[in-house]
Amino acid sequence: MKLLTASIITTVTMMVLLLAGIQTVKAQSSNWTIPSYTDTLQIPYPIDKDLIADGHKIYNSNCQTCHGNKAKGKGPAAVALNPKPANLTQKVVQNQKLGNLYYRVSNGHLDMPAWKSSLSSKQIWSVVVYIKSLTNKDLLANK
Numbered sequence: 001m002k003l004l005t006a007s008i009i010t011t012v013t014m015m016v017l018l019l020a021g022i023q024t025v026k027a028q029s030s031n032w033t034i035p036s037y038t039d040t041l042q043i044p045y046p047i048d049k050d051l052i053a054d055g056h057k058i059y060n061s062n063c064q065t066c067h068g069n070k071a072k073g074k075g076p077a078a079v080a081l082n083p084k085p086a087n088l089t090q091k092v093v094q095n096q097k098l099g100n101l102y103y104r105v106s107n108g109h110l111d112m113p114a115w116k117s118s119l120s121s122k123q124i125w126s127v128v129v130y131i132k133s134l135t136n137k138d139l140l141a142n143k
């Protein structure tokens with residue numbers, strides 16, 4: 001009898017762990033595809049220190065509640081969201097073209113708001129450049 005109880009407990013524990021595992025994968029893999037024309041979308045403004053500074057301000061007032069002050073996805077509002085706000089410093093985000101990020105920020109997805117109605121096109125480009133500047137030191141030189 002003791003053996004049976006032990007094996008039931010083990011089975012239940014395994015099932016709980018399995019379900020928890022599935023839940024985690026789901027939360028991190030929102031399927032957000034964007035049109036390929038955004039690969040060649042060109043920023044219509046010079047990439048300079050002023051643009052990055054503007055982007056930083058826009059980020060602090062509109063994005064950090066969810067994405068966090070270090071852009072790692074850990075803002076105070078993140079707890080309630082599923083999928084979680086992206087860590088904007090990670091490679092999957094940083095390796096995207098400026099045009100890809102411009103499209104994502106403009107149009108949003110699930111809990112990520114669409115910013116094109118509340119921010120100007122220049123403000124969206126500036127925040128995207130700011131995000132890229134977090135890990136890309138050569139941004140000013142390379143454009």
Ligand code: HEC
Nearest residue numbers: 030032062063066083084085086104105109110111112127
């Ligand atoms: C209400 C919370 C919230 C706010 C505010 C918010 N975001 Fe997000 N953001 C999210 C969530 C949630 C996701 C993940 C969406 C998904 O995976 O479907 C996301 C995803 C993104 C992505 C896509 C990353 C990737 O995986 O390619 C970018 C870029 C981004 N946000 C930038 C911004 C910027 C810039 C702002 C401010 C102008 C902002 N976000 C404001 C919640 C938020």
